[in-house]
Amino acid sequence: MTMRLYVWQRATAALMVPLVLVHIAVIFYATQKGMTAADILSRTHGSIMWASYYGLFVAAASIHAAIGVRNVLTEWSPLTGLRAGRLALMFGLLLAALGARAVLAVVL
């Protein structure tokens, strides 16, 4: 792994620590309160705060996972660094697209 990828992977991991904790707290809150999907969506629709929060989460997870997948491919498959990097980039873009779709669905 190169220095740049290492720093990006560690930085996104550090960023996701508080994001994951808040995400879990939100899940507990929603289930404890017995909130329905409609209740949740009524609070998230039009919310710039939730859009930013989960948008950042999706971006961090996509970058972090793509770098990890690149490492797995270079170590465990016959792919070279360049090809593994391209495949991992496609995986990261797929995650980002799926995540962005989910975020947009709950805030728009």
Place this chain on the structure above:
Amino acid sequence: MLAELSVSLWRGAKDGRYETYCVPRRESQTVLDVVTFVQRHIDPTLSYRFACRVGVCGSCAMTVNGKPRWTCRTHVAKVAGSGRLEIGPLENLPVIKDLTTDMQPFFEKWQQAQGVFAPTKTRHEEIEQIRPDNPARRLADAAIECINCGVCYAACDTVRWNQDYFGPAALTRAWTLVNDERDAGGSARLQAVAGSGGCHSCHSHQSCQELCPQALNPTAAIAGLKRRTTAAYLKGEIKA
């Protein structure tokens, strides 16, 4: 104690096979004693490497019952409770013949990690005074007893998966020099160990520190290099 040991030894090169021998069991017998018995009394064509026999030179490392060990200081009683021993060449290195491996890739990676001391002074200048309790010196001391046996390199999963990875010994050596105030390698060495085969490839599995016969902790040394190279990168002292 059993009267005899059943000993399987790797014979041949890469495409070899294990052959089994009966060796008399003795008090305080080491694994190297067992290999030496086979070579002197059963099959003189057996190839293996040793020199000091007292845990100083680092020549006699082999795979013993699946784990890399320094054979001269490994007692049979510790590793062969069932009376069976399987001894092979070190993993992650090309096999020359029988129990001898080609250590060239191991030492080439020392060079790639810039594991050579770069002096800041000549012999005509005064010797620099380094206090033994200086924090940097303590970090350098922690890794200085490496005997280059290759046990950590053979135990390392990352070396197995990534042929370019320098391995624990070379990176531990680099960490020693990074902390040596007399060394002039500085950011060039950090640049060398921050590359694709460098410290950031380590997964911290810790097999190296578990099996190091000198009880060194290469994982901690590599973690130190990760921190030091990251700080240097963020300050712009080294490139990606």
